[in-house]
Amino acid sequence: MVRRGAAALTAVLLVPLSATAAPAAPKPTVKQLKKELAELQKESDKLITDYYNSRIAQQKAEKAEKAAREKLAAAQEVYDRNSGELRAMAIAEYTGGEPNRIALVTGNEDPTALLSRLALVQHLVDLQDARLRGYAQVRDAHQQAKDEAAARAKELAETVGDLEKGKKKAERQIERIKDKIDQLYQAPGVRRSDGTWVPQLPEGSDNITPRMRLVKQLIKDRFEVPFGIGCYRAIQDGGEHPLGRACDFMLSRGGALPSGAELKRGEEIANWAIKNAKRLGIMYIIYRQRIWHAGTGAWRTMSDRGGTTANHYDHPHISVY
Template identity: 80%
Template sequence: MAVASRADRLRGLVRTISAATLAVALLTTGAPAQAAPKPTVKQLKKELAALQKESDKLITDYYSSRIAQQKAEKSEKSAREKLAAAQAVYDRESAELRAMAVAQYISGDSGQIAMLTSDRDPTSLLNRMALNQHLVTLQQSRLRGYAQVRDTHQQAKDEADARAKELTQTVDELEKRKKKAEKQIDRIKEKIDQLYIGPGVRRPDGTWVPQLPGGADNITPRMRLVRQLIKERFGVPNGIGCYRAIQDGGEHPLGRACDFMLSRGGAMPSGAEVARGNEIAEWAIKNSKRLGIMYIIYRQRIWHARTGSWRTMSDRGGTTANHYDHPHISVY
């Protein structure tokens, strides 16, 4: 999930936390045996406003870093292209220079002094010397050109190395800013979580008085709130199943349970979806007391609010039956 979209959704959540949240808080604090939430809604909203302001600054810094990265990528690509072109010229010139040296060695040319002291015809010698001088001039020109090609190639290589180093530094800086922004967004989410408290009456021992299901979805207000918060925070793109009429001894027919699907058709979820399921389960444990969550089942394990720990369950014979493709959450 991109940082910008997550932040936009959080801004919307902050703006909408008003009448509905206050109503829930007032109903809860006014109910018997229910202590007022701490910190208060007013305090949480003040903290949220400060966090949101800092979050906006972090997101702006993050996008500035993204722009810098894009510029660095273009510079690095251009430098690599220049280096490739210089490398091609350098290789061609090197090959021609080697061929020239080999040809001179094979010809066995003994030099102009030896030519003048030989018994050959003077005219022929002068013509040969003129030709030899012309070849020497060509060699010198070739060598000067080669030196320029060599220097250009080295410059291109140095520039490419510098741009690659610059790009690496920019990417590292971008990742740091991204993580910092994401941590800030997580802090905002935690503050938003604290604004909500499970509706209904909580007993002195920490358990909750049961609620009747209602509405078109046939679930309790407490379960509806948990479903809403998980959907807003984690997405759950593969669907959420709650009420089932089948009397199986669980909370589904009572409207007190939901399954948050990580895949479809009984398929084993991807690694990313397994991680999403872990995050949902961890969030539910963290918020269990405030929201009235009774137990969580995920990946053939069960966590219960009574014990506060996970234990392994017996094999029920399938991916879905063993809850490998979804976390199950039940409320009191």
């Protein structure tokens, strides 16, 4: 009885030990994630390169088929003309329009003239035969080029489908890794209980706050912003620029309306800022004559300020607390 109780107690003591969960794997570092991101981007670039190589091969096949088709048309014209001449010769020879070869041999014509005429006839037949063989070669070359173009088109269609799937998969993975990298950063400074943040003072040669500097760097890393980023301005206009708490992410130069691709980049930057606003201390976003505020969580149309830049059509503006 004692032994049975001891065994039961031992079993109870052993259960928690065997059921203890393994320690959680450490979170990946920014360096590790960026390395993984670089590898995925390299894979995505390779897929794009393969796609364009396939397109070039298809274009070459189509060009070769077109050239062969043009040669075939020219050869067809020669073939039709020579076929007509051959038919005329055959009709003339076998219907009595011209003496046939037996009649020529058995007739009274001079042998030398007879041989010359026979040689001429044979020469014409051989010439027409050579032309017809040339036509057949051109015809066969066109068919081969046509078959190769069709096969290349089928191969390209399959390749493009596979590449498109792989490209989309790589892009999704890249976005997930970029999100993970963003989530490893937290806005510096003190956050109040109501969700707002204690303002910071600008510092450094760029005269912006640490919080704004973090947002600027994350957007620059993720979206590139090829037309530049403008932050500190000394002009006191009532906004956050002179306080070092705002940046403009330019999508064009000289007040020009951005291209469709750049407008899309602006939307992506604005959506990213909304998604990360709470964690990074973003206060409001202005883009395309609209303003989004962290306090309301919604876009509101703004009044017309009279220009592409003034209405923020050529850049998203982001301000932090």
